[in-house]
Amino acid sequence: xxxxxxxxxxxxxxxxxxxVLLVVFLxxxxxxxxxxxxxxSSIFEVSFFPExxxxxxxxxVFEEQPFGKNFLNSLTISIASGLISLLFGMTAAxxxxxxxxxxxxxxxxxxxxxxxxxxxxxxxGMFELIRALGLFNNWLGLVLCYLIFxxxxxxxVLTTFIRNxxxxxxxxxxxxxxxxxVLLTKxxxxxxxxxxxxxxxxxxxxxxxxxxxxxxxxxxxxxxxxPVAIALxxxxxxxxxxxxxxxxxxxxxxxxxxxxxxxFQRQIVSGLTTxxxxx
Amino acid sequence: xxxRLKSEDTKLSYQKRKVYSAWLLLLPMLVVLxxxxxxxxxxxxxYAFTDASLSTLTNYSFIGFDNFLVQDNGCWYGLVAxxxxxxxxxxxxxxxxxxxxxxxxLGTIIALVMHTKFIGCxxxxxxxxxxxxxxxxxxxxxxxWMLHDQFGVIDYILVKLQLIANxxxxxxxxxxxxxxxxxxxxxxxxxxxxxxxxxxxxMLPNDCYEAAKVDGxxxxxxxxxxxxxxxxxxxxxAVLFRLIEALRIFDVVYIMTGSAESxxxxxxxxxxxxxxxxxxxxGSAASTMLFIVxxxxxxxxxxxxxxxxxxxVH
Amino acid sequence: MADVTMRDLHKNFGDTEVINGIDLxxxxxxxxxxxxxxxxxxxxLLRMIAGLEEIDAGELSIGGQVMxxxxxxxxxxxxxxxxxxxxPHMTVYQNMSFGLKLAKTSSxxxxxxxxxxxxxxxxxxxxxxxxxxxxxxxxQRVAIGRAIVRNPKAFLFDEPLSNLDAALRVQMRLExxxxxxxxxxxxxxxxxxxxxxMTLADQIVVLNQGIIEQTxxxxxxxxxxxxxxxxxxxxxxxxxxxxxxxxGGSVVLDGTNSRIYSVDxxxxxxGPVTLGFRPEHVELSEDGIPFEVEFVEDLGDACVLHGVLDxxxxxxxxxxxxxVPIFQEERILNVIPGDGRCHLFDRxxxxxx
Numbered sequence: 001x002x003x004x005x006x007x008x009x010x011x012x013x014x015x016x017x018x019x020v021l022l023v024v025f026l027x028x029x030x031x032x033x034x035x036x037x038x039x040x041s042s043i044f045e046v047s048f049f050p051e052x053x054x055x056x057x058x059x060x061v062f063e064e065q066p067f068g069k070n071f072l073n074s075l076t077i078s079i080a081s082g083l084i085s086l087l088f089g090m091t092a093a094x095x096x097x098x099x100x101x102x103x104x105x106x107x108x109x110x111x112x113x114x115x116x117x118x119x120x121x122x123x124x125g126m127f128e129l130i131r132a133l134g135l136f137n138n139w140l141g142l143v144l145c146y147l148i149f150x151x152x153x154x155x156x157v158l159t160t161f162i163r164n165x166x167x168x169x170x171x172x173x174x175x176x177x178x179x180x181x182v183l184l185t186k187x188x189x190x191x192x193x194x195x196x197x198x199x200x201x202x203x204x205x206x207x208x209x210x211x212x213x214x215x216x217x218x219x220x221x222x223x224x225x226x227p228v229a230i231a232l233x234x235x236x237x238x239x240x241x242x243x244x245x246x247x248x249x250x251x252x253x254x255x256x257x258x259x260x261x262x263x264f265q266r267q268i269v270s271g272l273t274t275x276x277x278x279x
Numbered sequence: 280x281x282x283r284l285k286s287e288d289t290k291l292s293y294q295k296r297k298v299y300s301a302w303l304l305l306l307p308m309l310v311v312l313x314x315x316x317x318x319x320x321x322x323x324x325x326y327a328f329t330d331a332s333l334s335t336l337t338n339y340s341f342i343g344f345d346n347f348l349v350q351d352n353g354c355w356y357g358l359v360a361x362x363x364x365x366x367x368x369x370x371x372x373x374x375x376x377x378x379x380x381x382x383x384x385l386g387t388i389i390a391l392v393m394h395t396k397f398i399g400c401x402x403x404x405x406x407x408x409x410x411x412x413x414x415x416x417x418x419x420x421x422x423x424w425m426l427h428d429q430f431g432v433i434d435y436i437l438v439k440l441q442l443i444a445n446x447x448x449x450x451x452x453x454x455x456x457x458x459x460x461x462x463x464x465x466x467x468x469x470x471x472x473x474x475x476x477x478x479x480x481x482m483l484p485n486d487c488y489e490a491a492k493v494d495g496x497x498x499x500x501x502x503x504x505x506x507x508x509x510x511x512x513x514x515x516x517a518v519l520f521r522l523i524e525a526l527r528i529f530d531v532v533y534i535m536t537g538s539a540e541s542x543x544x545x546x547x548x549x550x551x552x553x554x555x556x557x558x559x560x561x562g563s564a565a566s567t568m569l570f571i572v573x574x575x576x577x578x579x580x581x582x583x584x585x586x587x588x589x590x591x592v593h
Numbered sequence: 594m595a596d597v598t599m600r601d602l603h604k605n606f607g608d609t610e611v612i613n614g615i616d617l618x619x620x621x622x623x624x625x626x627x628x629x630x631x632x633x634x635x636x637x638l639l640r641m642i643a644g645l646e647e648i649d650a651g652e653l654s655i656g657g658q659v660m661x662x663x664x665x666x667x668x669x670x671x672x673x674x675x676x677x678x679x680x681p682h683m684t685v686y687q688n689m690s691f692g693l694k695l696a697k698t699s700s701x702x703x704x705x706x707x708x709x710x711x712x713x714x715x716x717x718x719x720x721x722x723x724x725x726x727x728x729x730x731x732x733q734r735v736a737i738g739r740a741i742v743r744n745p746k747a748f749l750f751d752e753p754l755s756n757l758d759a760a761l762r763v764q765m766r767l768e769x770x771x772x773x774x775x776x777x778x779x780x781x782x783x784x785x786x787x788x789x790x791m792t793l794a795d796q797i798v799v800l801n802q803g804i805i806e807q808t809x810x811x812x813x814x815x816x817x818x819x820x821x822x823x824x825x826x827x828x829x830x831x832x833x834x835x836x837x838x839x840x841g842g843s844v845v846l847d848g849t850n851s852r853i854y855s856v857d858x859x860x861x862x863x864g865p866v867t868l869g870f871r872p873e874h875v876e877l878s879e880d881g882i883p884f885e886v887e888f889v890e891d892l893g894d895a896c897v898l899h900g901v902l903d904x905x906x907x908x909x910x911x912x913x914x915x916x917v918p919i920f921q922e923e924r925i926l927n928v929i930p931g932d933g934r935c936h937l938f939d940r941x942x943x944x945x946x
Contacts, residue, residue: 014392014395014397017388017392018392018397018403021389021392021403021407022403022406024466025406025407025409025410025466025470026406026409028418028421028422028425028466029409029421031421031424031425031432032421032424035424043430044429044430045430046430046432046435084311087307088307088308088311089308091304091305091307091308092304092305092307092308092309094304095300095301095302095304095305096305099297099298099301101297101298101301101302102298107305107309110312111312114312114316114317116523116573116574116577117316117320117570118526118527118546118566118569118570118573119527119529119546120527120529120545120546120549120550120553120566120569121320121323121527121566121567121569121570122315122316122319122320122323122566123319123323123549123550123553123562123566124319124322124323124326124553124559124562124563124566125318125319125320125321125322125323125326126315126319127333127559128319128322128326129314129315129318129319129322144314144315145315147311147312147315148312148315148316148319151308151311151312151315152312155308166676166678168674168675168676168677168678169678169679169680169681171645171672171674171678172672172674172678172679172680172739173680173691174645174665174666175643175644175645175665175666175670175671175672175692176666176691176692176695176739176743177664177666177667177692177695177696178666178695180300182695186691187680190680190682191680191681191682193682205412208414209413209414209415209416211414211415211416211529211530211533211534212529212530212550216550216554226414227414227415227416227417228416230414230416230417230420231416231420231534243424243427243430246420246424247420247421247424250417250420250421253413253414253417254409254413254417257409257412257413258409258412258413260412261405261408261409261412262405265401265404265405265408268408268412269404269408269474269477269478272471272474272475
């Protein structure tokens, strides 16, 4: 913004705001990390710097429950629902973004409305569906029901993107003799790579973080996803909450997400804005 | 003339072919959405009028509107007669308004900071995204720990700074739990709002600001006179988006305060009846009501904003 | 032979007729320019030739073969788009060879043709670049190169120069002209720029509201416009078109008593007409019509004067720069259209008398 005078006071003010924001938004993670390295009663003493690092909590997380399996579950489910929504989203986005036909408007509206469904509203129906398909307590069941929010989102983002691609490039390819398949694989896929990367990232994040379906449709420790596993970490009694373990588990879940955000910052931002502004 | 007729013939079949292939390509998505969205929703609506229970799924009967409201021996029963349900509606509205207001304000401030250029601003942006990217469960747990009424670091700091005399029970005090939940939710989602606002800020025409600078307008006046009106569409979209999310809020509330009455939202109420009390019929009725409330709040908003889906198409 | 022939072509978009019965034949090797105001259907007509738009009625043939229902890629035409339409993810070489690869051409032939085209267009050093690393003019050349390598029977250009800046446009115009001379292939070029039309074309087709207003050589169209539309469309500044009436072998401008003698065709008509004469065909003359100058545009080599003829109609006059000192505002000059430089059009139909 060019309006700001370049004076020292403004610089100091900006520095202050940035610092406050950074503390407010990052301190919780820092504090969680510190707690996760503490053990025994030292957890209950507030301190801002790590004194004695122990990996006790991290070991406990993996030993006392199938946390590795939970990690794998989350990974499989997120990747699978991402792939499926991309596949079906891609095929749907092509006619929605490029063709003109009756009912197009209705379908887009339906997709928009479905993306607004409260999860709870489909919970009992979804339960019936999962039971009917025999997918209760099965990761495939979660992949299926995650499609209710990943697919509409994918369709929206990809449709907007396809709509903004120049038609003339497509026509040039037609004149060059490209059939629909060549058009899709040699022209559209490569041109849509940024959109595909963005969408798959966001779908991955949303599926990775989902809680309600995962908690309701899984039963055994081995089938749970990470968020549910963390929510259910408990001690001997209500008053013995194992905070160290919970913080260790939280750190394990958070680190990959931080890496993802740092690497793909730009793609995530662009996806968030198209998904929201157009949806 | 003959030629003309023949040409129109082939054109028709070509058009048909194109529409045909469009539907063929749409088919997979339509089938999936039908299975995972429409069908479950209809089932929920259906169950709402039955006395089905999770334990006896196959054995239920149709009971009309009894789940919503019924008179028995001069007493009213059902959802609409349940004070707890009304309390959950009230909580949901308080949560929605409170969190959306804070998120929009905080999000705009963050966006304005992101929009200025300073050393490390790209890192700052990435840092702001982290709360959005991590699971709600994790952020809720971390805050639960930090707000712990005995060992919480927040109380510790506040006491040390002499802002409060005694530790506050953020998560146990009925008067405070809602505020706590709203603040934590805002902490998590304000970055999302900031991203939307930032995108709008980056599209603002620079010449307006140069003109204002030439005229010597005070920066604060510039913000309220130029920036705010120009980013209003983005703000409205953000409000709408956050409103939908806030009205169906479940995970933050559930993890931070469980099914406590003081923070029970409509989603928590519905799920409690559905899963914990195994009352599929009654829970479905509550879910149906939630759907109707959201639909009737959002539909007029969309109409007012005139979000024309077709405008996007061509 | 790659003549392009159109017989009674029609095209509707919904209820609007865009192409309204086009009969046109373009001889092999001709540089044909389709020109007209925006919305006149010129791009649609080109796209119908390419096969990107369906032909609703009528017959299109290229090289004697009816093409109505032939796939775009099998019509033997290449198209250059306004926005260049390069494949953003491919290098220049890949862009140019894409069509040949799809046609399963042998790799030696591809290599040979791409190199050849790249040499003609001075693209040899850019073959490994991606489109985004090229300037506008370079992108345009790649788009043309992509058209050349396919050895088409006809080139189709859809306003290819309109995205370039003025200087580059002149340069590319020359390059296209040179290319046509070198290849001798039929070219059909769409533009709304009449200078482009005049300079490039062997044959100009002036389109308006989906019909052909006139076709012929640039000289024909300039010297003998068939109607008021063509007369006003070609030439800059535009031809003066004044209401007048033919009275006893001379033309009287409406609202004045000024007469113009020696106009071709006066003997064939009488009554109200539209009189046309080009600004550059006006001469100073002692016994001319008084012309009050209101506004002067000095172009350096010439002056364009806007003013009022004998207190009546407005007119534009273009004079060689030698006279500059006298071309001042509020000055009254005596002017007269040159002998045989006037055109008479029917007042009602706008047709040439």
